[in-house]
Amino acid sequence: MGLGKTVDNGGVPLTILQDISFSVLSGETVAIVGASGSGKSTLLGLLAGLDVPTSGEIRLDGVTLAALDEDDRARQRGKLLGFVFQSFQLLPSLNALENVMLPLELAGSKGSTATARDWLVRVGLEHRLKHYPKHLSGGEQQRVALARAFAPNPRLVLADEPTGNLDAATGQQIIDMMFELNAREGTTLVLVTHDEAIAARCGRILRIQSGRLG
Numbered sequence: 001m002g003l004g005k006t007v008d009n010g011g012v013p014l015t016i017l018q019d020i021s022f023s024v025l026s027g028e029t030v031a032i033v034g035a036s037g038s039g040k041s042t043l044l045g046l047l048a049g050l051d052v053p054t055s056g057e058i059r060l061d062g063v064t065l066a067a068l069d070e071d072d073r074a075r076q077r078g079k080l081l082g083f084v085f086q087s088f089q090l091l092p093s094l095n096a097l098e099n100v101m102l103p104l105e106l107a108g109s110k111g112s113t114a115t116a117r118d119w120l121v122r123v124g125l126e127h128r129l130k131h132y133p134k135h136l137s138g139g140e141q142q143r144v145a146l147a148r149a150f151a152p153n154p155r156l157v158l159a160d161e162p163t164g165n166l167d168a169a170t171g172q173q174i175i176d177m178m179f180e181l182n183a184r185e186g187t188t189l190v191l192v193t194h195d196e197a198i199a200a201r202c203g204r205i206l207r208i209q210s211g212r213l214g
Helices: 040-045 070-080 096-106 113-122 138-150 167-186
Strands: 003-009 012-020 029-034 083-086 156-160 190-192 203-209
Touching: 003 040, 012 040, 029 040, 040 156, 040 190, 083 138, 083 190, 096 113, 096 138, 113 138, 138 156, 138 167, 167 190
Parallel strands: 029 190, 029 203, 083 156, 156 190
Antiparallel strands: 003 012
16 A cells, blocks of 8 residues: 655666555456556566565555565465566476476475476466477467466466567467466456556556556
């Protein structure tokens, strides 16, 4: 609530976000839209606890993130959050199966191999389990990223321009798959996008203009 973020820009304070207040209910789908540079991705990073606000607070599952140190915020993310990034963010040294297994193993989940394999089957990549990211197309990499995001059974999935690096047809397939998985799992979804058609598929749209909610 009352969220603000200011950074140092060569000795001059630059305000990226100011007085942002909203709540997201369990199971809700919310789109965050706005022009490039409006602060959308910064807001998503704050919601994830990847950064801390200059003012205001973020409460995730009843916990104030700024009250936690970096290690505790990481544990909170691992327990509650799944991520889908524009640039996929797969580890190049791990194959598809290992990329999906990683958050499961970090969380101490039993049967991580079977769970990861099941999720890759669900996103249509049963024939790509042992392939490394460099041998996968952009659409296939984003399918791995979807499997990785949903496999740990997160309460909340955060998606930052998930179709930004994909052609229109592939992007449409990924969005359809993401919304289908989200509905089936009953996950809360917060999605940053510049695409109004994608935003319209969410239950609510938040618009950011010059660092403020419109």
